Amino acid sequence: MVGIVDVAKKANVSTATVSRVISKPETVKEATTKKVLKAIEDLKYQPNILARQLRRLETKTVMVVVPDITNPFFSNVLRGIESVAVSKGYQVLLGDTENNIDRENGYLNNLKQKKADGMVLLTARMNSFVVEEAADHFPVVLACEYIEGSNIPTVSIDNISGARKATEYLINLGHKRIGCITGPLSIVLGRDRLRGYNQAMAQYNLPMDHNWVQEGDFTYESGFNLMKKLLALQKSPTAIFAANDEMAIGAIKAINSKGLKVPDDFSVIGFDDIKISSIFEPPLTTIAQPAFQIGLRAMELLIKLMNKEQLNKDQFILEDHLIIRKTCKEYF
Incomplete structure (x- = not known):
């Protein structure tokens, strides 16, 4: 097999000169x-492309870190990322943290070791200083989640506004006793969606019984179990805002398990608009996130960072939409 040494001998130059002709002919x-x-x-x-990339400290690979690959919301975000990455000649490596902060730190170390040219974080649960320090030296973009007060380029929706919109929809249907199954309050999404619920309830001077707010973990199982807990209250809510669709579907299953029906006996609204929400029976009323566009925009930003281009702005808030289906009913 012909190597760079053979070329150098034939051209009567050093191997370093051959390397420069290949990588920097100017x-x-x-x-x-x-x-x-x-x-x-x-x-x-034929030059060894891999070796050439290593010499340039370039891998043509980006890493995308998700908190939970089983959550179907992230599939469309990943499709948006991949659509841009492939068109620009990048491969996408996927890292699933399984909501484990140590694993999140481990993936960040991969970036520091130059195993990838850049990273899109769909989760930001580790110490903010650690993420910001990495972003000072390597291309990093946050999507879906964000770090409060950070200048790291971020693509997301206004989760407070979306949750407020969902709760206000139930209020406008006549509900006064509205419960909330939150996401984990240790992360910004869980806190923001609870804030939106609280803001809407306060704006309309509605009672907020602390028993009506239950902390879930964005899984179907937590929605099911916490809804059963809400149903057991002496004075239960008449409507539920669940902070994501999986928990909303779990809540509906729990309601059905008690011989009750949605929306006749309870109204339920979710958040995200994952695919099953429109197929589920009854189809779920929810707040839709532009998941594909979030991924697409995040990858476009990452490529600019990797190319050392100047960003005109670093915080992008995309628009969400209320999708009205069949799980909410007037209550007068």
Whole structure:
């Protein structure tokens, strides 16, 4: 197999000169370049692209870190990321933290070790200082979640506004006793969606019984179990805002398990608009996030960072939409 040494001998130059002709021809004299290129052609030498990338500290790979790959919401975000990455010649490596902060730190170390050229974080649960320090030295973009007060480029929706919109929809249907199954309050999404619920309830001067607010973990099982807990209250809510669709579907299953029906006995609204929400029976009323666009925009930002381009702005808030289906009913 022909190697760079063979080319160097034939062209009567050093291997370093051959390497420069391949990677930075503008740094080599024209006559020498012609001589090396002829030797390459005569010997049919094919440069080792991987070695070349390593020398340049370039992998043409980006890493995307998700908190839970089983959550179907992230599939459309990943499709948006991949659509841009592939068109620009990048491969996408996926890291699933399974909501484990140590694993999140481990993936960040991969970036520091130059195993990827850049990273899109769909989760930001580790110490904010650690993420910001990495972003000071490597291309990092946050999507879906964000770090409060950070200048790291971020693509998300206004989760407070979306949750307020969902709760206000139930209020406008006549509900006064509205419960909330939150996401984990240790993360910004859980806190923001609870804030939106609280804001809407306060704006309309509605009672907020602390028993009506239950902390879930964005899984179907937590929605099911916490709804059963809400149903057991002496004075239960008449409507539920669940902070994501999986928990909303779990809540509906719990209601059904007690011989009750949605929306006749309880109204339920979710958040995200995952695919099953429109297929589920009854189809789920929810707040839709532009998941594909979030991924697409995040990857576009990452490519600009990797190319050392100046960003006009670093915080992008995309628009969410209320999708009205069949799980909410007037209550007068």
